[in-house]
Amino acid sequence: MTLEMLPFLLAFMLLVIGIYAIIAKRNVIKVIVGLLILDYAVNLVLILMGYRGSGDGAAALAPIKTPGLSEQMMLERAVDPLPQALVLTSIVIGLSVAALVVALAIRLYDKYGTFDTGLMRNLRG
Amino acid sequence: MNLVPLLVAIPLAGGFLMPILGRLSVRGRSAAVLPILMAAAMLVLSVLLLATPDAKTPPYWVGAWDFPVGISLVADGLSKLLLVVINVISLLALVFSLDYMARYTKPDLYYSLFMLMLAGMNGVVLAGDLFNLFVFLEVAAIASYALVAFGTEADELEASMKYLVLGAISSAFILIGIAVMYNVTGHLNWAKIAALVKAGGGPTLPVYLAAAFFLMGFGLKAAMVPFHAWLPDAHPSAPAPISAMLSGVLIKACGVYVLCRLVCSVFGGHEPFGMALLVLGVLSMVLGALMAIGQSDLKRLLAYSSISQVGYVVLALGTGVIVLARWGGDPAMESLAFLAFFAGLFHLVNHAVFKGLLFLCSGSIEQATGTRRLSHLAGLGSKMPVTGWSLRAGALAISGIPPFGGFWSKLLIILALVRAGADVHWGFYVPAALAAATAVITLAYYAKVQRDVLGGDPSPAVMGARPAPRAMQVASVALAVLCLATALIVVPAVRVRLVDPAIHVLAGTASGSVSAVVQAPAGAADSSVSETPAVDQENAAARPADEPAPSMALVEREVP
Numbered sequence: 114m115t116l117e118m119l120p121f122l123l124a125f126m127l128l129v130i131g132i133y134a135i136i137a138k139r140n141v142i143k144v145i146v147g148l149l150i151l152d153y154a155v156n157l158v159l160i161l162m163g164y165r166g167s168g169d170g171a172a173a174l175a176p177i178k179t180p181g182l183s184e185q186m187m188l189e190r191a192v193d194p195l196p197q198a199l200v201l202t203s204i205v206i207g208l209s210v211a212a213l214v215v216a217l218a219i220r221l222y223d224k225y226g227t228f229d230t231g232l233m234r235n236l237r238g
Numbered sequence: 239m240n241l242v243p244l245l246v247a248i249p250l251a252g253g254f255l256m257p258i259l260g261r262l263s264v265r266g267r268s269a270a271v272l273p274i275l276m277a278a279a280m281l282v283l284s285v286l287l288l289a290t291p292d293a294k295t296p297p298y299w300v301g302a303w304d305f306p307v308g309i310s311l312v313a314d315g316l317s318k319l320l321l322v323v324i325n326v327i328s329l330l331a332l333v334f335s336l337d338y339m340a341r342y343t344k345p346d347l348y349y350s351l352f353m354l355m356l357a358g359m360n361g362v363v364l365a366g367d368l369f370n371l372f373v374f375l376e377v378a379a380i381a382s383y384a385l386v387a388f389g390t391e392a393d394e395l396e397a398s399m400k401y402l403v404l405g406a407i408s409s410a411f412i413l414i415g416i417a418v419m420y421n422v423t424g425h426l427n428w429a430k431i432a433a434l435v436k437a438g439g440g441p442t443l444p445v446y447l448a449a450a451f452f453l454m455g456f457g458l459k460a461a462m463v464p465f466h467a468w469l470p471d472a473h474p475s476a477p478a479p480i481s482a483m484l485s486g487v488l489i490k491a492c493g494v495y496v497l498c499r500l501v502c503s504v505f506g507g508h509e510p511f512g513m514a515l516l517v518l519g520v521l522s523m524v525l526g527a528l529m530a531i532g533q534s535d536l537k538r539l540l541a542y543s544s545i546s547q548v549g550y551v552v553l554a555l556g557t558g559v560i561v562l563a564r565w566g567g568d569p570a571m572e573s574l575a576f577l578a579f580f581a582g583l584f585h586l587v588n589h590a591v592f593k594g595l596l597f598l599c600s601g602s603i604e605q606a607t608g609t610r611r612l613s614h615l616a617g618l619g620s621k622m623p624v625t626g627w628s629l630r631a632g633a634l635a636i637s638g639i640p641p642f643g644g645f646w647s648k649l650l651i652i653l654a655l656v657r658a659g660a661d662v663h664w665g666f667y668v669p670a671a672l673a674a675a676t677a678v679i680t681l682a683y684y685a686k687v688q689r690d691v692l693g694g695d696p697s698p699a700v701m702g703a704r705p706a707p708r709a710m711q712v713a714s715v716a717l718a719v720l721c722l723a724t725a726l727i728v729v730p731a732v733r734v735r736l737v738d739p740a741i742h743v744l745a746g747t748a749s750g751s752v753s754a755v756v757q758a759p760a761g762a763a764d765s766s767v768s769e770t771p772a773v774d775q776e777n778a779a780a781r782p783a784d785e786p787a788p789s790m791a792l793v794e795r796e797v798p
Contacts, residue, residue: 128410128414131410132407135403135407141399144403148403148406151406151407151410152406152410154410155410155413155414155417158413158414158417159413159417162417162418162420162421195420195426196417196420199369199416202369202373203372203413206373206376206380206409209380210376210380210383210402210406210409213380213383213384213402214399214402214403214406217383217387217395217398217399217402218399220387220390220395221392221395221396221399224391224392224395225392233392233396
């Protein structure tokens, strides 16, 4: 295993932590935090997929057209901009889901006076 | 002029106009006028699309960016069939809402969410690349989370919460699948990915990995059995027209459709994928029906039966994929695969119609009596004759009684499986027997529904029931008539027009040829094949089949 695999390992760990929180936690707020962690893990995977280190150890460039940069250089060195665009969209979607789920949690709290899913009727498991 | 983008643009515009109209105090029944007009317009559009041959409906490139960079909306045979189904059910559900939503506050917001969900579903069916598929999927999903919670009672909120959490997990899996596919191929356009997967000598290990993620993600969306936990809570909690939309079309557009599109068109219909569909289908079919028997709540019973019926669809499609993948060249086998595909799609159409009808009827009944418990509903048939007869038609259709469409589709599914068992491999007799057994179970629990709800003397809850309002009756009667009319799809002349283009999309690509029916404009698909350097194909041939392909993306990206 090389050092480059490390960020992927991190993303995988985040993924597992997120799923664990969603499945095992009884508090609605903790489940929501789990959802957000899961979301970030996936976004991290997307970003990592777009990263291309240049073989000689030099840092990758941002995919922005700058005056001193030839097209050839861009193609060789710059990271892939497409996953970054996707991640932007995915973050916006994640935000709207988060807003909705928090609104639901607040309404549930109004009904039950608790965030404990164990005390709600059919939310167990 | 290209009509395809209108199918997404109209409901999207509707979604954002409705809250404004609500501000202008267009409330109550008048709020439904605009959505109904829009849905009718979209139905006309989608029927027009279905009537034009595939060659005359080129993909629409958003912003005029061309293949393979641009975002495309593609209407091929399969998409068109789904579009018609979606828009028929949504129009009737909206007509039903006209009277049904009278007891809820804020109808403008309800219609707004409804139109957003519709835009999402139309978009999913039309999307020509993976990422826009994901975006539309989320539009539909978020709107449906909110719609499930629309009643804002404790049950509805809980169901919506459960649905949302599982939906978010499935979206995460789907996004990882997309990331993996992008990493392997360097493209998101389906035609391009399909060409690259084929050029790489069939699916490689990373492709299988992506497929596993997709299977989990879309399996959750389609509520296939290991992933079904959310459906029996979410679908009954929504307002009845929304239940009809969710069970009737959403799980098909966002789940089944995408699964078979990915398996057949994108991954090239290889046997392991077909096998996965077959297993999921059998599990859902049998377990869904078994779980439905014990239900005492009408809508919950209908929800479990949705799982079971979608299982039939997926089972038939999986069978077609397997047969075609292994015995592709043989004409007899191809006709068998066609039969399986036809039976699956036919059942999909049927299920949308009769499950929509049954949920609408359950809405009428709940509104009139205030209960959904089967044991409290005896004698309803005499009090609400129109609803009673529509419910009877739906129940007969779903349990497969001869004149109805449901009979023919189930018969064809079992027939295809038996033929596969006789001609291909005896193993197919097992799903065939299970499918027949499930049909009997289905008949049993719908007989129970009919006996409990329609027969007997009126119970106290039913005594005060009055016939449903006019609009609700119109919607259910229209669907009941459609239940009978779908039987006509069996007639070859009708089949050729309606379903055959869709079968060709499934089969034409399932046999491995990336033909013009996939999204690419004519010629582009071919050029994308030849564009892939021959070196890559040699690489593919040289390495062991199940070793990961050296990223095809690299080859692609180095081309300036």
